[in-house]
Amino acid sequence: MASPRMIGGIVAIAVIAGAIAAAAIVWRPAIAAIEPPAPQSFDSALVKRGRDLADIGNCNDCHTVRGAKDFAGGLAVPTPFGIIYSSNITPDPETGIGRWSEAAFRRAMQSGVDRDGRHLYPTFPYDHFTHVSDEDDRALYAYLMTRRPVHAPARDNQLSFPFNQRLVVAGWKLLFLRPGSYQPDLTKSTEWNRGAYLVEGLAHCGACHTPRNALGAERTRAAFAGGDVDDWHAFAINSQSPAPVPWDADALFMYLRQGWHPDHGVARGPMAQVVRNLSDVPESDVRAIATYIADMFGAPAPDRKRRGDDLLARAASRPAQPPSGGSGNAGGEALYAAACASCHGGERAPPYGGIDLALSSAISGPDARNAANTVLMGIRPREGERGPIMPGFADSMTDQQIAALLTYLRASFSHQPPWTDTAEIVRNARDTPADASKRDRP
Amino acid sequence: MMKLNVNGSDRQVDADPDTPLLYVLRDDLQLNAAKFGCGLGQCGSCTVIVDGKAVLSCVTPVVLLEGRKVTTLEGLGTIEAPAPIQRAFIEEQAAQCGYCIAGMMMRAQALLQRNSKPTEAEIRAELGLHLCRCGTHMRILRAMHRAAKLMQTADASPTQRRTP
Numbered sequence: 001m002a003s004p005r006m007i008g009g010i011v012a013i014a015v016i017a018g019a020i021a022a023a024a025i026v027w028r029p030a031i032a033a034i035e036p037p038a039p040q041s042f043d044s045a046l047v048k049r050g051r052d053l054a055d056i057g058n059c060n061d062c063h064t065v066r067g068a069k070d071f072a073g074g075l076a077v078p079t080p081f082g083i084i085y086s087s088n089i090t091p092d093p094e095t096g097i098g099r100w101s102e103a104a105f106r107r108a109m110q111s112g113v114d115r116d117g118r119h120l121y122p123t124f125p126y127d128h129f130t131h132v133s134d135e136d137d138r139a140l141y142a143y144l145m146t147r148r149p150v151h152a153p154a155r156d157n158q159l160s161f162p163f164n165q166r167l168v169v170a171g172w173k174l175l176f177l178r179p180g181s182y183q184p185d186l187t188k189s190t191e192w193n194r195g196a197y198l199v200e201g202l203a204h205c206g207a208c209h210t211p212r213n214a215l216g217a218e219r220t221r222a223a224f225a226g227g228d229v230d231d232w233h234a235f236a237i238n239s240q241s242p243a244p245v246p247w248d249a250d251a252l253f254m255y256l257r258q259g260w261h262p263d264h265g266v267a268r269g270p271m272a273q274v275v276r277n278l279s280d281v282p283e284s285d286v287r288a289i290a291t292y293i294a295d296m297f298g299a300p301a302p303d304r305k306r307r308g309d310d311l312l313a314r315a316a317s318r319p320a321q322p323p324s325g326g327s328g329n330a331g332g333e334a335l336y337a338a339a340c341a342s343c344h345g346g347e348r349a350p351p352y353g354g355i356d357l358a359l360s361s362a363i364s365g366p367d368a369r370n371a372a373n374t375v376l377m378g379i380r381p382r383e384g385e386r387g388p389i390m391p392g393f394a395d396s397m398t399d400q401q402i403a404a405l406l407t408y409l410r411a412s413f414s415h416q417p418p419w420t421d422t423a424e425i426v427r428n429a430r431d432t433p434a435d436a437s438k439r440d441r442p
Numbered sequence: 443m444m445k446l447n448v449n450g451s452d453r454q455v456d457a458d459p460d461t462p463l464l465y466v467l468r469d470d471l472q473l474n475a476a477k478f479g480c481g482l483g484q485c486g487s488c489t490v491i492v493d494g495k496a497v498l499s500c501v502t503p504v505v506l507l508e509g510r511k512v513t514t515l516e517g518l519g520t521i522e523a524p525a526p527i528q529r530a531f532i533e534e535q536a537a538q539c540g541y542c543i544a545g546m547m548m549r550a551q552a553l554l555q556r557n558s559k560p561t562e563a564e565i566r567a568e569l570g571l572h573l574c575r576c577g578t579h580m581r582i583l584r585a586m587h588r589a590a591k592l593m594q595t596a597d598a599s600p601t602q603r604r605t606p
Contacts, residue, residue: 338461391498391571396497396498
């Protein structure tokens with residue numbers, strides 16, 4: 001029979017072993033600070049490649065507050081656990097990454113740990129960035145270290161216990177971080193593999209387009225099945241896509257490159273910055289992304305393909321005749337005829353006219369949020385950007401009128417069942433405008 | 443027949459409910475300040491104020507205006523007694539051809555009514571959807587700042603003021 005002393009000893013050993021194991025998971029050493037390298041010490045071709053990669057990675061979307069200094073961070077990112085502020089990734093020695101070595105930068109990308117050894121919250125999508133090659137990390141580092149340094153101290157995150165404890169993040173990583181470089185699939189083309197490398201890695205498309213679980217991690221088994229972000233729905237980009245006309249690689253390329261496609265509509269919400277960034281990068285990379293994503297959509301089922309072709313044929317015979325009468329929603333129908341049809345049922349296709357709403361993913365989407373956002377705020381290209389324009393109706397229509405309109409549009413321009421909670425979604429959309437102001441200077 | 447409240451008075455108009463407000467203002471009520479530019483809500487020259495908010499009258503069917511108050515430029519001031527926003531635009535000579543200016547002034551008025559001291563960035567963001575091809579943008583911006591000062595010092599907000 002074991003003496004109490006022996007049991008005590010075993011418990012003590014177990015506790016110590018556990019603590020060591022936990023420390024091994026949690027504890028990361030600091031990486032020595034360096035003298036900020038001179039910008040001219042970086043090869044200019046490497047810097048240029050880093051710029052393209054930073055665009056593909058959409059870095060400026062989170063790390064730049066609109067109207068403020070590039071890459072100085074400070075953007076509030078709302079999460080179910082609280083607000084996390086993006087960090088300053090300019091080469092400022094005190095408040096940015098000026099004293100980070102390339103090894104420290106690479107560690108942050110690969111395992112979400114900062115130079116001091118602190119675990120970073122996965123709002124920084126290192127679950128994707130871990131797949132970025134060392135070579136691309138080097139180019140990104142060269143680009144960021146040659147930006148203008150900005151003195152901008154980090155803002156304190158607004159997280160409650162236990163989420164304000166960074167060791168929680170270590171546990172999260174154990175569960176959800178799968179480190180490792182991208183392994184090419186040799187049965188696929190070079191272009192497909194390039195696309196997969198970008199999409200799964202730097203471009204982190206799944207961060208918005210894959211639904212998340214209760215712990216905020218992507219549900220990898222539902223990859224690309226659609227997610228919610230910043231009060232917008234990021235549509236499914238797999239076989240569950242709500243797009244009335246099935247996407248193909250050419251359409252994706254055009255959409256990602258110019259921000260809209262006549263058969264699909266305009267990229268808005270958080271996607272607007274993505275397409276803006278992709279308009280500037282090498283064409284071959286956008287083609288590769290389109291090729292891979294087209295494969296994620298998969299070939300459409302024959303009936304879906306046929307319906308898409310029918311819709312396109314009908315849209316081609318503009319002006320589209322709005323289905324009239326019998327909708328049982330005279331209010332919504334009248335609003336469509338009076339306020340929408342002049343553009344959406346007119347003779348001109350996008351970008352000079354509105355899309356035939358039978359082609360719109362927003363009207364066929366899983367909930368009314370994107371359509372409500374668009375009716376309320378309209379579509380407005382940002383300064384210096386080209387793109388279609390739609391006036392917003394927030395100040396001329398009441399919530400009730402917008403809800404009636406959306407109900408009519410859903411019934412008349414999609415094959416999907418009616419939306420639920422449309423009135424409430426409209427009210428929420430008005431109360432928490434999901435426009436770019438979310439990302440404006442606080 | 444339907445009833446519209448325009449510039450403080452109730453007007454009976456004989457129009458289909460889906461008629462754009464702009465047509466009713468110009469064709470039925472002879473209020474010609476709001477201009478037809480694009481007819482698609484893209485240029486801003488048709489802007490009027492509805493319940494204190496700037497609204498594009500070319501894409502606003504009158505069916506939406508039951509029980510709401512419409513204000514046009516004619517409702518702000520007169521030639522003899524221009525409203526602060528009008529005085530500011532005149533004093534800065536902010537119009538060249540002037541086609542877009544009535545709409546600009548209405549959005550400017552709505553902005554100044556809810557924010558008496560807008561920043562340059564706020565003014566630019568607000569007026570960003572108004573197109574002007576003459577290029578008086580810098581004068582328009584100056585007029586906005588002047589109007590903000592005028593409203594704070596001289597006159598009360600014109601909405602509280604009854605025009606003759």
